[in-house]
Amino acid sequence: MFEDKPRRGERSRERERPIKRFHPVYLTLLIPYAFWIWVPFYNRIDPQLFGIPFFYWYQICGIFLTALCIVPVYYHQEGRGK
């Protein structure tokens, strides 16, 4: 009978944790941070785009990149019904 099992407090709680395996798709979430971390790389004028210095258009492109990097992780999680 289940009722006869002694309560084990913390330990049994820990076991309710769903088994998680790390999936490499999560690494794509680190790409945007890598994109921005080294400021001297993009702190420059050239190459320009429509007269806009590199510093500005590089970072605006980064916004699109960030959104795109979340997409594969989203589909991975939805696929697992989380």
Next chain:
Amino acid sequence: MNVTIAVFLALFVFVALLGLFGSRWRAGDLSQLHEWGLGGRSFGTLITWFLLGGDLYTAYTFIAVPALMFGAGASGFFAVPYAALMYPLLFMAFPRLWSVAHRHGYITAADFVRGRFGHRGLALAIAVTGLVAVMPYIALQLVGMQVVIAALGLAWRIALPMMGNVSMPLLAAFFVLAAFTYTSGLRGTALIAVVKDILVYITVLAAIIIIPSELGGYGKIFAAVPPSQVLLPPAPDHSLGAGFAYATLALGSLLALFLYPHSVTGLLSSSSRHVIRRNAIVLPAYSVALALIALLGYMAMAAGVKDMPEYAAGFKSFGNNFAVPALFLHMFPHWFAGFAFAAIAIGALMPASIMAIACGNLFTRNIYKDFINPNCSPQAEARMAKIVAFAAKLGALFFVLELQTTYAIQLQLLGGIWICQTVPAVLLALYVRLDPRALLAGWAAGVGLGTWMVASLAFKSSTYPLHVLGWTVPCYAAVSALLVNLLVSWLGTVILRATVGTPTKDETVAADYA
């Protein structure tokens, strides 16, 4: 000018009526706190997108970010990495907060802390941090409103007892805000958010097409920026330079943003964790708008609005915050300037409403119910929250009228640093449970140190130069204070576990977060 005012007023009145009508939209029992203060946790992906977009990208952002670019150049662009890199964090961490809040009926971050740690002192510290940080934010929304009112040239004033000569339009806007927040709660705010965001997108689109073509293209615009400001200055010898300050400003800001009470209110009002995850993908659209708005600061430089006599009075009263309104007046046809100003003014009204609601939720749940009247009925709870939301706005109005705007700006600067100190007890607690006493000590250390650093810079800047091994490290004070905070919290937990042991009063279990 009259056309400008007419268009502005027409849009403003429309939005006021919409806000009042909000109580009937997806009607719920508004005498319940989660119905009034979280919209019944019912908002789907699209409404949440509008709501969070309006909530996070406020009128003040739209005025202050270009003003920063206008005054300081490239360093103001840190808002862009900040507004992009917060989304992977939102995507990973905050669905966990939504789930645990949904399971246990939490309405605020402090509710979660009390449940997770069973420690009333720590929950109080988190609640007070949130309240103190969000109040000057409301005041700054009213400042944004003042800038627009001045740009429209609405100079009607009324003498009030105790408050002196008060701008009539500001007072009218205040009552509109108070009325729809009280009657409709978050539902009214969400409806207004839809209109606000549409106005903002149209304005931004028009601005980036019309203004550069009139000024002769982006090449000409960037040529008008002083060469020393187009890029971050190169690092001097033995210093990590402005680049490091830039990166830490973005990091500290993005860690703090979703812990602000109004962000938590917006997030928890969504109908499922999927809504939050989808929004992490679609919300960056606002960041693109923000980046383009930031460039308006340079367009204002190129247009030379600062030296035009007709805008001298505005710059004198509001400093660089007048750059964007002056640019709109100078560049847009009259009717469209009215449209753009309505976008900014409504963009002030809507986040101010969520912030006030968040104050109501926080005070009622984590101070009134926890410490003053534990047995209050759900109806009394909701009534209390409505009253506090009103009081918070009244406080903000008083702040704006009686004190100098610089105090609100300085307090908001400090607020960001303080909110960042709730990272270990709220954000980290979604994954790891440190000892609440150690967390409280860490919080106190972080808040104390952060405040001290900014005070020693005379509240002018939040980038404190650290000296490490002969190197100068200019670091956003929120980040260095957070490092100390984390160190104290972690060391304290290790010591407490090894000596007196840690009692577990955690009402949440691992499955609650999934």
